[in-house]
Every structure is written in structure tokens, then in C-alpha cells.
Amino acid sequence: MKNTQTTAKDKPEPIDVQYRPILWLVAMGFFMQQLDSTIINTALPNIAKSLNENPLNMQSVIVAYVLAMAVTIPLSGWVTDRYGIRKTYFAAIILFSVASVACAISQTLNQLVIARVFQGIGGALLQPVGRLTLLKVMPKKQLLAALSFVSIPGLVGPLIGPSLGGALVELVSWHWIFFINVPIGIVGAFFTLRILPDLKMMNLEPFDYVGFLFIAVSMVSLSFVLESMVDPSHSQAHTLILLIVGLSAGASYWLHAIRHHSPLFHTSIFKVDTFSIGILGNLFARLGNGAIPFMLPLMLQVVLGFNPTIAGLMMIPLAIGSMIIKQYITKIIYRFGYRNVLTTNTILVGLGIASLAAISPSTPLWWQVIHFFLIGIVNSIQFTAMNTVTIKDLTTDDASSGNSLLSVVQQLSMSMGVAIAGAVLNNFIHIYGKTQMLLSFQYTFICLGSITVCASWIFWQLRKQNAPRKSTR
Structure with a gap:
């Protein structure tokens, strides 16, 4: 039976030679930003020792980077439209590189945190501006293949980051x-x-400065709420106040956006069904995936006794699986359609995360390699399909707003995933004790996998998209 979700008009085309240098440049920016998100994780104890700080106080180094990114991303679309793609991307690379030098020469923790803030600002522009470049430059029929290509470095960066940092x-x-x-x-x-x-x-x-303030306050407050979930030193009153502030700021932005003639994120973009479904799907389907680059190396070290470098190297099969399947994703989507691919693959991703609970000290190394390789395959399909279905039907006028919001949701979802995983893991450790650490990790992976499987219902709503949309308005 012929697939009704695509027509000959929508068939993909090979990427023209004239666009390939742009793809490589955008891919380079993706790699820089994604690599730096994780390369520091295995190095924190050594940095703490060098700066005469307690390793337990180094969390601010990570938080500063993530929050700076999350807050700055909403600016990316407007800044790019105002000053141009070339100037904005150039400034982002320069800022990121200079801030990296400032991080390297920092003599105190405060200096490092400040440098990480500026590094996060530069990183926040690299990825969304790169994706926006493709949206404005690439022909529609080549967009899926282009996004699939440039996402490879984005997958490799966080996977090799821990091992490279340790090495x-x-x-x-x-x-x-x-x-x-x-x-x-x-x-x-x-x-x-x-x-x-x-x-x-x-x-x-x-x-929209007012809208930006509401969004920034909401993101920062809710991020600190997630931090409070895993930090027992914070009181419930402190967490509750932050939660109220965050939700109030978010609600205030929505009311502001409805009345404002040119809000930061146009509420009209949610009238595009694929965008609304894609945003919700990205938010919930990434919760489990966002925790894996942090949880898996941790389990390999704490439970299986791997050193940081070897634990990071164990992420390579994930990267290989992601890269090998990339060249086939476009064909898979156009053969089966976004709805079928995303609904089925989200279930496979969830089962893959839950299957990590089967790993134990007696699990053969060769099976772990195959296991991680297969998870890398379904993860790669998931990321490419989710990102593309979210933005593919947006008009040129809405591309900046929708692209920026997608990047914000991705960052928030990954941060939430890590916080949820930490809270769940700590809860199981409290129940079963430190002597049953393996059991706590296993139950945590099962919970994360279950959350991801439930997200498949969101993509099932794509059944309404039986034919290509002629216009989003």
C-alpha cells in the first residue's frame, strides 16, 4: 500500500555540491558546542584540586554553562535576523574560543564560572544559528539530508567528550x-x-525584552528547582518558592505573547500541528536520552570499576551506531513516514534505555559493545526525525522563532533528564543502601526507559498529517 504521508513532490534530493562547505562549517559549530558540554565532566576533580576547591563545590561550573546557554538561545533568532547569519556565526565562534582560553587560564573558581557563562553564551548561538542557516539556505527537498549530516558531530561530541576529557x-x-x-x-x-x-x-x-525577561526568569528558576531535587541542603520552602516563581513567569510570558504584536516566540507557530507535536515529543522523549551520557559512564565507573578514560571509550560504540545509520535515516522516513517511524522508534529507544538495567559485572564486554551500538542506532534515528518533523512545516517568517524554541526545549529537556535521573537514583540508593548500588542503577534505567516509551503516544498524534501541508497559515 502506498504511503500517504509523502508524495513525489516531497521526495528527497541529494545535497548539491555548492552547499557542502556550509554543511561542514555548521557541523563544526555543532561539534564544538556539543563536545564542550561533556568534556569537562571527567576533569572536575582535577580542576578542583588545581583551584584548591572541594570537588563537591564544582557543580557551579556545569550549571553556569547550561543556564547561560538556555537563557541566550531565545536571543539567537532575533540576533541572526538583525545582524545577519555571517556576522552572528562569526561572533559566536570568536566568543566561544576566547571564553575557552579564559576558562583555561582561570586561577579561581569564580573566574572559571564567569568564563563558563561567556562560553555558554557563545555555545548557545552556535547550534541554533547553524540550524537556522540550513533552514534559510537549503532547498526544502534537501533539508532532511542536510540536518541528518550536520547532526553527526553533534552526536559524536558528547559521546567522546568524557573519554577525551579523562585522557x-x-x-x-x-x-x-x-x-x-x-x-x-x-x-x-x-x-x-x-x-x-x-x-x-x-x-x-x-x-521583545519583556518576553525575554519572563522566559529567562522561568528557565533559571525551574533549573534551580531541578538542582534542589538532588541537593538535600535546600529546604522545601526554598524549592517551592522557586517553583512558583518559575511557573508564574512562564504563565506571564504566555499572556504577554498573546497580546504582544511581536513576541519572542509567536503563539501562532503552535497552530502548526507538526511543530506542536514535535516540541512536546522533543521535551518528553529526550528526558531519558538526556541522562544517558551522564548516567552510563557513572555506572561503568561506580559499579563495573572502569576508570574515567575507559568508561568514556565505552561510549564510542554509541557514536559508531549513530553515524552508520545516518545515511539511511532519510530513506527510512520517506519509506514509512514520520508518524510510523517516530512512534515505533520512541518505543525502541525507551526499551533500549530500560535494557541497560541488564548490565552487571558479569556481562561480557563484547555484548556491552553490541548493546551500546544498537542504542546508538535508535537514538540517531530519533534525534534526526524529531528535529526535522518539528521545523519542516514552518514558514520562512516563523523559522527563527520555531528554531530557537526547539533549541531551548532540547536544552531544558536534557537538563531535566539529568536532574530526574539523579533524583530517582538517589531515592533508590536511600531505599536499598549503598551496598545495592547496582540495583539502584538498574531501577533508575527502567524508570527512564518507561518515561521514554510513554512519549511515543505524542508522536502517534501525527496520524492527522496524512498529506503534505500546503501552507502553515
Whole structure:
């Protein structure tokens, strides 16, 4: 039976040679940002020792980066439209590289935290501006293949980050986890000026500062709520106040956006069914996935006794699986349709996360490698399909707003996933004790997998999209 979700008009085309340099440049930006999100994790104890700090107080280094990214992403679309793709991407690479140097030469924890804030601002522009570049430059029929291509470095970065960070700390020093960004940034900045078009929008509406303030307060407050969930030193009253502030700011933004003539995120984009479903799907389907790059290396070290470098190297099969399947994702989606692929694959992703509960000290190493490889395959299909179905039906005018909101949701979902995983793990450890650490990890993976499986219902709603949308308005 012929698939009714696509027609000959929607069939994908191979990427033209003229667009390939742009794809490589965007992929480089994706790699820089994603790599730096995880490369620091295995190096924190060494950084703490160098700065004469307690390792338990180094969490602010991670929080500063993530919050700076989450808060800055809503600015990316307007800044790109106002100053142009070329100038914005160039400034993002330069800021990220300079902030990386500042991180490497920091002498105190406060200096490092401040440098990480600016690094997060630069990183927040790299990925959404890169994706927005593809939306504005690439022909529609080549967009899926383009997004699939540039997402490969984005998958590889966080997977090799922990092992690379551990290796650099052991072989050289922790400073090089930041210095490594400099040569990549120099090359990227050079080619940005050479090949990126200087596209910008004329007669741009003024920036929605009030809406941005509501969004920023909501994200920061809710992020601290998640931090409070895993930190017993915070009182319930403190957590409740932050929760109320965060929800109130979010509700205030929605009321503001309905009345404002040019809000930060147009509420009209939620009238596009694929966008609404894709945003919700990204939010909930990424909760389990967002925790895996943190939970899995932790279990390999705490339970199986791997050192940080080897635990990071065990993530390589995930990356290999992700890269191998990339060239087939476009064909899979156009063969079976977004609804069938995402509904089925979300279930497979959830089962894959839950299956990590089967790992024990007696599990053969070769089986762990195959296991992680298969999870990498379904993860890769999931990310590419979710991102594309979310933004594919947006008009050119809505591309900036929708793309920025998608990036915000991705960051928040991954942060929430890590916080939820930490809270669930700590709860099971409290119940079963530290002597049953393996059991606590196993139950946590089952919970994360169950959450992901439930998200498949969201993508099932794509059944209403039986034919290509002619117009989103």
C-alpha cells in the first residue's frame, strides 16, 4: 500500500555540491558546542584540586554553562535576523574560543564560572544559528539530508567528550580540555567569513525584552528547582518558592505573547500541528536520552570499576551506531513516514534505555559493545526525525522563532533528564543502601526507559498529517 504521508513532490534530493562547505562549517559549530558540554565532566576533580576547591563545590561550573546557554538561545533568532547569519556565526565562534582560553587560564573558581557563562553564551548561538542557516539556505527537498549530516558531530561530541576529557587530564592537564577549542575556532571563523551568506531580515520588529525577561526568569528558576531535587541542603520552602516563581513567569510570558504584536516566540507557530507535536515529543522523549551520557559512564565507573578514560571509550560504540545509520535515516522516513517511524522508534529507544538495567559485572564486554551500538542506532534515528518533523512545516517568517524554541526545549529537556535521573537514583540508593548500588542503577534505567516509551503516544498524534501541508497559515 502506498504511503500517504509523502508524495513525489516531497521526495528527497541529494545535497548539491555548492552547499557542502556550509554543511561542514555548521557541523563544526555543532561539534564544538556539543563536545564542550561533556568534556569537562571527567576533569572536575582535577580542576578542583588545581583551584584548591572541594570537588563537591564544582557543580557551579556545569550549571553556569547550561543556564547561560538556555537563557541566550531565545536571543539567537532575533540576533541572526538583525545582524545577519555571517556576522552572528562569526561572533559566536570568536566568543566561544576566547571564553575557552579564559576558562583555561582561570586561577579561581569564580573566574572559571564567569568564563563558563561567556562560553555558554557563545555555545548557545552556535547550534541554533547553524540550524537556522540550513533552514534559510537549503532547498526544502534537501533539508532532511542536510540536518541528518550536520547532526553527526553533534552526536559524536558528547559521546567522546568524557573519554577525551579523562585522557587529556591524564596525559597533559585539565587546561587542554579548553585549549582544544582554539584551533577549531580559528578554522571555523576563517571559513565563516569566506563561505557563509550574509542573510538578514529588513524591517525587523523590535526585540521583545519583556518576553525575554519572563522566559529567562522561568528557565533559571525551574533549573534551580531541578538542582534542589538532588541537593538535600535546600529546604522545601526554598524549592517551592522557586517553583512558583518559575511557573508564574512562564504563565506571564504566555499572556504577554498573546497580546504582544511581536513576541519572542509567536503563539501562532503552535497552530502548526507538526511543530506542536514535535516540541512536546522533543521535551518528553529526550528526558531519558538526556541522562544517558551522564548516567552510563557513572555506572561503568561506580559499579563495573572502569576508570574515567575507559568508561568514556565505552561510549564510542554509541557514536559508531549513530553515524552508520545516518545515511539511511532519510530513506527510512520517506519509506514509512514520520508518524510510523517516530512512534515505533520512541518505543525502541525507551526499551533500549530500560535494557541497560541488564548490565552487571558479569556481562561480557563484547555484548556491552553490541548493546551500546544498537542504542546508538535508535537514538540517531530519533534525534534526526524529531528535529526535522518539528521545523519542516514552518514558514520562512516563523523559522527563527520555531528554531530557537526547539533549541531551548532540547536544552531544558536534557537538563531535566539529568536532574530526574539523579533524583530517582538517589531515592533508590536511600531505599536499598549503598551496598545495592547496582540495583539502584538498574531501577533508575527502567524508570527512564518507561518515561521514554510513554512519549511515543505524542508522536502517534501525527496520524492527522496524512498529506503534505500546503501552507502553515
